[in-house]
Amino acid sequence: YSPDFSERETLYTHLNVFEQFNPVIPDSLRETPFVFLANIGPELQLHVLDQMKKPEFVAMDTMNFWIERSYYAVREVIARVDGLIINDEEARMITGQKNLIRAMEEIKEWGPKVLIVKKGEHGAVLLLDDGFFYLPAYPVRDIVDPTGAGDTFAGGFMGYLASADEITPATVRAATVAASALASFNVEGFGVEKLKEISDENIRQRVEEFQKMTCLALDR
Template sequence: MAITVVGSVAFDTVETPSGRKERCLAGAATYFSLAASFFTDVRVIAVVGEDFGASEQAVFDAREIDTTGIQHAPGKTFFWQGSYLENLNEARTLQTDLNVFAGFEPKIPDAYRDSQFLFLANIDPVLQRRVREATPHAKLVAGDTMNYWIKDHKPALLEVLKGLDILLINDTETRMLAGNSNLVLAARAVMEMGPRMLVVKHGEYGATLFHKAIPGAPDSRTFKTPAFPLEQVTDPTGAGDSFGGGFFGYLASQRELTPGVFRRAMFYGSVMGSFTVERFGTERLQQLTREEIDHRFNLFRELTHLD
């Protein structure tokens, strides 16, 4: 089933201990859509400027991602510059230019309205809510957010949470949103705000799925997956968005959403995140094959199998 994702398409300049890369194709919707496209059809709603050209469009076309919903506006595309020289687990923002993204008003093409899976990537919760209200027939709705929206726009964010089935955020954001330092209690508090499932991302330490009772598994409400061990991390940017694309893309590819499907989706999310960090920007996702994904998934299963 097709996924519609609304979010940012951007250019990033990134510096890490592995080097520096100028103006990588990036953005939450870009990472998400590339990762999800290995599992199902993806449709993107975003805005770009005049500096988004044929070479950038070709990246989406190569994965057969529907970009009808990408608006082209006068001006420059959203730009972010960051450094991981001090800490690979946390970027230091050096420059943020919203450019055309500052006036972004998501428009849903008619051809997208039959999408049964909707992902609200990290953007203004006011915009997330508008898209959610305009897609009342979505079968499964997931979303992402960040500390800025939690801290300064919480009332608007709380309205968005009421319309989500799944929220994907990191452990710091979970504690901030709930106002509780205990992650388990914080997760329960967040789910009381609306989502029936919460995926907490722990960076290099994996991710945890918290959920309310699922038919067939009423006593199993937490599932933890580690991160895939890597010898080299080149650029952590986009790992969380790629996790989301792998996780949600796999869900959309399945006929039935059973507890086992959600667990496998967690592993596929980790797999997609692990590939992303191997190169700068979206370079690794552009070169990836489904055979490589399934091979790493099987290695992951062997790594975590107890018996």
């Protein structure tokens, strides 16, 4: 990571057990309504997805390694999911677009109904059928380790949607806020140590603080 944690450089990627991994989903879990295809090879993501029985909402993540190594397979997964959660570097890489808005609009045409592009300390941009939604990052005074913030964001997003009565544009926007709030806790400690300490009430309080910070009262 750079001194301000805004940039990272991947030195090595070792697949280790993933080189021979063949995930088999137990029958008891194949009707799970909400599925998140985490950052693994796109062929494995497709293999998992093929085992699921008509999930209500499927989202995925990927990274530069897979985009460079298995571009067309990544595109195949994107075409089959409801939501894609990636960062701005990956959005530009997969489209070849320098402008992030143009990159997001192009990706949206590939199939996903929900596209979230994370921008680290600058928040996240959400694109739905009804347009863009921009959310700044929650201001964290003491960043300890940003590792896992993306996975925490995705987990919070999926968990919020799974607890909602229905998936609407408003619900997706609210899920993005909750996800960002949860990820802000993650960077305050190493690993999952901070997430183990917090309660539902801590998350609600941070979401409320977030709402106050981002409320726009425009007088004409």
